[in-house]
Amino acid sequence: MTRRCLLLILLLLGCCQKWALAVEIRAYAGKTPLVSDIEALEDRTGQLTIEAVRQLAQAGRFTPVSNADGDLNFGFTASAYWLRIRLQRQPEAASRWLLEVPYGQINTLQWYPPQGEVLSTGNDLPLSSRPVFHRHFVFPVELDTTEQVFYLRATSSYSLTLPLVLWNIKGFLRHEQGELIWQFLYYGALLSLLLYNFLLYCSLGDKRFLFYSLYAAFLGLGMLAGNGYGRLYLWTEAPAFDAISQSSIFCLAALFGAHFTRLFLQTGQRAPHLDRWLQGHAVAFLLLACGFGASLYWAVPILWLNQWMLFNALGMGAAIAVAGWRVQRTGAHHIRFFLLAWGVLWFGVVVAGLRAFGWLPSNVLTSYALQIASAFEMLLLSLALADIIHAERRSREQSQQQALQAQQQMLEVLRHSEEKLERAVRERTAELERANAQLQVLGTTDxxxxxxxxxxxxxxxxxxxxxxxxxxxxxxxxxxxxxxxxxxxxxxxxxxxxxxxxxxxxxxxxxxxxxxxxxxxxxxxxxxxxxxxxxxxxxxxxxxxxxxxxxxxxxxxxxxxxxxxxxxxxxxxxxxxxxxxxxxxxxxxxxxxxxxxxxxxxxxxxxxxxxx
Missing domain, CATH: 3.30.70.270 (Reverse transcriptase/Diguanylate cyclase domain)
Structure with a gap:
């Protein structure tokens, strides 16, 4: 009886294994997101080999991870994850395809085709390890009309997200051109705002424009790192730095953003307690940046640092919101653009944080939420700076008008006493000259x-x-x-x-x-x-x-x-x-x-x- 039950269970497992259908690639499909019929296996030790993984697959140890709402997201984890992907093409479809993993925070990534060479790449490996020179990880895939099983292994010191997109070559090239246009517009606008505000600092000497420029520069550089362009063109031979580049640069951007906020809101005078709160977050970001830098030389838990970076970012966003609300209550109504700008960015940070922890689905909007929010934030902050400059100019003009009226009144008073004052000045000048002469003699005479x-x-x-x-x-x-x-x-x-x-x-x-x-x-x-x-x-x-x-x-x-x-x-x-x-x-x-x-x-x- 026991043997029959075991045979029945094995038969059911085998049937379930066969019921997992392969993803069929159609001839007219330029892009096929692989969000269904994918199985995953968590490797907590990170020591499993492909042979062991194939045996576990035969034993039914893989779990379906279909995610119709977005990309596969395993959150912050120190485990390695294996994906089992079944693919086959229609007879009229092309045999050569490209598999794109459009996510930059992956430390190691191995692609195991049914036959042929195993491809290993990732942020921890040299740029030459990438099969296709691209800001994302792209693997060439040969498909057959019969079902084929592919394996993908990934690890990350950040939130492990695995968006999988299968492209035909023409569709991939067309998609890249559109991506380049949007990225060009983003970085071009950011660079224009940065240069404009830096020139304003050079002209006016106002430190608010300096810290805004530094904040924009490091924010843009962090986006450049996260989008993969930093590894392609700036630190091509520094894989260790690439693994921490986005997080460490974002920490410095947040540091300068905190100082810009303190100067803009004048929290030191208007809200001293909140000013110390902002200073605390700035110090925390500085320590986090030092921690990321130390990881290049010592064993520092980068996963832990990334989680604390997100928590600190959420805390600083709350601090800025409270400080802005408090300052606005004092009558500074000109900070409305500032509050709107930080509100937009904070929303992007919240979305990015929730996606990183796996609490929101990972898709195009949530993956690029921070970059989209930063674009609007940069524009709104420029409007905020322009608004406060106009407000200060109006205040100066009113002060000048009041000073001019007071000066005219003083001229009327001075006109009546001019002769008396001139005579007193002449007498006083003569006395001072005599006194100075005596002092000069006394100063050089024993x-x-x-x-x-x-x-x-x-x-x-x-x-x-x-x-x-x-x-x-x-x-x-x-x-x-x-x-x-x-x-x-x-x-x-x-x-x-x-x-x-x-x-x-x-x-x-x-x-x-x-x-x-x-x-x-x-x-x-x-x-x-x-x-x-x-x-x-x-x-x-x-x-x-x-x-x-x-x-x-x-x-x-x-x-x-x-x-x-x-x-x-x-x-x-x-x-x-x-x-x-x-x-x-x-x-x-x-x-x-x-x-x-x-x-x-x-x-x-x-x-x-x-x-x-």
Whole structure:
């Protein structure tokens, strides 16, 4: 009894297997969508071979997947799917046909004819693996009048959709010409809008036009990747990048779209909470783009990233809708085109997302919903930008009119007080000129000694150095210091110390009288003398006169061995062309000589040797 039941079950399975009729290709059919009488097998491990698959087919493991509403869509899945396709042609029909799979997000695709070579292609394989050079995957098919069984294996890191269309060659070529026209119109319009708004940015400097241009550029590039043209003409030898190109580029487009929305709606001022919401989505898209990029080098779950990208896109669409509604409630009625534009695009994103998850049938409208929506969105966003520019221009014109009226009123007031104001201005100008002159003197004069201060010294030294460099004349610097001045201050007090410095400054000023030469208080008890056009011998002689002049003052100094105030001097003289590191070199040499004079017992002149 058990054997009879098993035989009956096997007989029924065999009958059911034979009842699956082949798709009959008619002679006049230019296009035959394969949406019925197709069987599918899910390979969860991805390890099944064609021999094993044929055995499973004989065992009745394939499941009919007829989908009269659209293309075959298995949603997001890590499994490989095998399709079993039965084909035969009418006797009067042509034997050579083309099978098109018009979907770009397929990682691997293998075509197994009854006889002949197995054809393997997909985004993960080189472009040369495609049997026909085309943006979609196209396989040549030889049909017979008897039933033939073909197998197709596919995997995808995105939503696995398998639209299958059988074309005769003439119908395929005619269809391609129509497709090219529509794609040309789409990308041409997109490029025109992009260039127009970018030129507006270059002219006006308005960042809204810049981010709109970046958004349009990456959106168009993402469409180019999804339609297969990117792989054909841009990154032909980068199969790994092609697998993530559309998703990663769309993430960047969404990033710039979020920034454009924030600038357009001014959410930072009008709706700060929603602005942070939009910023969060922008950051999420940036992280997703980085994740897609990282998948080129490390094992990153691309399937998971694609799903989160769709969820984030839906969330950002909701955020933009709420932000637009909130901003419009504040009285910004000019954003109606903006809301309509994002509403159209969001509808396209929702349709694309539902189709990707298998919740909507996959057909021409749902497959191209995002591209169709983006075309209308780009146009409406341009109208929105034009609308807001007109609104801002009207606001500026009203402001200018109000300002003009206010200015006329002010002119009436100013006309009555013009003479009084002019007189006050003249008086105030004279006072400012006097004050500026006094400030200029105070800014370059040492308040204690009346000599030039350090600031004036630096200016004069730089000018003198430049003049000496161009004329080839020598420039000299005398650095001098009052000996044991600290002890003098400690013994006689600071008042006497200040008086001592005044007397030293007066003597130095008496010996240096030429207009191109300068005596300055360098700091504390240290002074500096700039000498132009004199030789080293003459400068050293001048330094000696300065030393003896100070000693001749006979200012009592109980803490110094001579019993009077003395000074130590260091002299440096050189021609600037002989040393190229600037006036600091002159200061270093003179300071070093001053140090030597102090080390040698003070109250002396120390001249540098080997210079001009």
């Amino acid at each position: 308040s204690l000694t009346g000599l030039a201060n350090r600031r004036r010294f630096d200016q004069v030294l730089a000018n003198a150095w430049a003049h000496a460099s161009s004329s080839g004349q020598p420039i000299a610097l005398i650095m001098l210091d009052v000996d044991h001045f600290k002890q003098y201050n400690d013994h006689y007090g600071h008042v006497a110390g200040d008086q001592c410095l005044r007397q030293v400054g007066q003597v130095l000023a008496q010996y240096v009288e030429l207009p191109e030469e300068l005596v300055a208080r360098y700091g504390g008890e240290e002074f500096a003398v700039i000498i132009m056009g004199r030789g080293a011998t003459e400068v050293c002689a001048l330094a000696e006169r300065l030393r003896s002049g100070i000693e001749g003052l006979a200012i009592p100094h109980a803490c110094a061995s001579p019993g009077v105030v003395t000074i130590s001097l260091g002299v440096a003289s050189l021609v600037p062309t002989a040393l190229g590191d600037g006036p600091d070199a002159l200061i270093r040499i003179a300071d070093a000589e001053l140090y030597r004079a102090k080390q040698s017992g003070r109250n002396r002149v120390q001249c540098a040797h080997g210079f001009a």
